[in-house]
Amino acid sequence: MTENVLDTRSEDDDKPKKQIRLGIAGLGTVGCGLLAVLKKNGDLIANRSGCEFTIGAVTARDRQRKREVDISAYHWCDNPVDLADPDKVDVVVELIGGSDGPALALARAALGKGLSFVTANKAMIAHHGAELASLAERTGASLRFEAAVAGGIPIVKTIKEGLAANRIDRMHGILNGTGNYILTMMEETGESFENALAKAQALGYAEADPSFDIDGVDTAHKIAILTSLAFGTPPTMDDLPIEGIRNISDIDIAYAKDLGFRIKLLGISRLTKEGKLDQRVHASMVEASEALAKVSGASNAIEAHGDFVGPCMIEGLGAGAGPTASAVMADLIELARGNTGSTFSLPASKLAPLPLLESGERTGEFYVRLRVSDKTGVMADIASALRDEGVSVERLIQRTRASDDSVHLIMTTHKTSESRMACVLERFSDLSSVLEKPCMLRIEPI
Known part of the structure; x- marks a missing residue:
């Protein structure tokens, strides 16, 4: 000793x-x-x-x-x-x-x-x-x-000590500066994901192999640690759903802006009313008016919600x-x-381990982008798939592409379950009129 x-x-x-x-x-x-x-x-x-x-x-x-x-x-x-x-x-x-x-x-x-x-x-x-x-x-x-x-953000100390008198029921945050820098550049300059990543690498914000950052693994490590601190459970990566930002298009960035959102790679952890742990990492659409949506460049920000203190957000350089x-x-x-x-x-x-919320049990609103053939009957097929799975559309935008005879269909849904959305996306993918894999993003309430 x-x-x-x-x-x-x-x-x-x-x-x-x-x-x-x-x-x-x-x-x-x-x-x-x-x-x-x-x-x-x-x-x-x-x-x-x-x-x-x-x-x-x-x-x-x-x-x-x-x-x-x-x-x-x-x-x-x-x-x-x-x-x-x-x-x-x-x-x-x-x-x-x-x-x-x-x-x-x-x-x-x-x-x-x-x-x-x-x-x-x-x-x-x-x-x-x-x-x-x-x-x-x-x-x-x-x-x-x-x-x-x-x-440099003292989030560990904040949760362990500053919020020690509170029951924390949820946390969400931008926990990876590389991903946030890329998404910010795509929004501000209209760059594609590939070009934004290359610039981030040239400036030293992204590694030569950026997989951990852009695939969400780095964020997952961090939210697993914060989950343990906030909810008294052992940190674990088991059964933690992880999605990165490789598939985010400049098209999605532009449509998000039109709809009043910004796209952010978030680590999310919350307890349901039933005491189940909902822990995940994915790109999310956040209302542009929210403080978290305004965090730009390589900065990080984490917001925790305590029963007495309410929402508490800390922002700063994360690397x-x-x-x-x-x-x-x-x-x-x-x-x-x-x-x-x-x-x-x-x-x-x-x-002590907590029971996990199954991914299909989660509910929320969703953004979906489809590239479809510009021909008669397509909208009827899309509407049929939505109707059969019980998913209701809140907003629908149709934009014509200049380069070919296809159009983008952009929709946001009313609140529904992830299991229903998974079925809808599968139905969409099976349609011959849908020309590429549908893009789906969660609209995250902050």
Whole structure:
């Protein structure tokens, strides 16, 4: 067991009682950002935390890689697990990433030895958070992950502490800056999805392989963590419906605007009146007048609704060296102040799975776009499919394409179930007059 580093104040609060030695795993953008924060604001951090943070050891994939900070003075570990050494470090900071592999091995080693562990790794917490929280509680360590969700936005602390007196019944948010940047660019410039993605990659907002961002996986990791914090259930990715934004067309962006909406990639989590968990990730149409619809560029925003506080929304940069390093440092300062507490809002032993709402049970309003042949009888076929499945249309727009003899049919429905909509879409797809796969988006009430 490592020496307790949490009682850091002497009788003279202006002088740090001791040092906290950090072991940093991962020296990429965020790791170097953390070192930059410590170098620039070290005195400020020491005064606010009552402790001086020093570097006990570091590790990364490539020791020789050129970096913006000089790491030559720090003790180097070739194997990340070797960082979990109470003789060298007091707290391990993991910035490697990945749900398994070296990051998970390091987490288990550090927490198993009673070393507190700070991470920005949403995938690992989403998949293994309950296990790691139990391990931390058994050894008296602390596991913290503010930086894992929405970068510099303090949403983890807000739910765990600021809203601790509230029963939260729903949350929704823009949790991926890359996806939001692409959708914003498509709306503002009329770019296609492919062109907007290419520009996001050129500017560094999207990775060379952007799959996790644009397919909704990154958002799913984050909403799984927030669900655990808000509803006292173990974080899990099992049975979490995930849809991304690959199939969002500039046509849909334009029609959404005409109808008074904006399209956003949302992570959504709510409890039904029956106590079932409705947790999902998908592109949604949000009324343009809503605050969440106005969040643009690479920003993130999360809104939680508590029974006493009502709606509470936080917005800010969700990624990047500065915001993420700031969130990591916030966790370290809380540890220095002695604010440990449970990993999630409840002790790990009290986290309990919730019954899940089946996707077909969900109800709401929907947007559907069809490209159909411009010929007699098409509207009758469409109307027949809607009638037979009991789906009522609220608005219908027909637009002629200039390039061929097809038209776009745009409709929004009255409230209906997802199971009925699935049947309608299947009926549409079977029609010879429907020329491409129908596009369906949920209209999300905020």
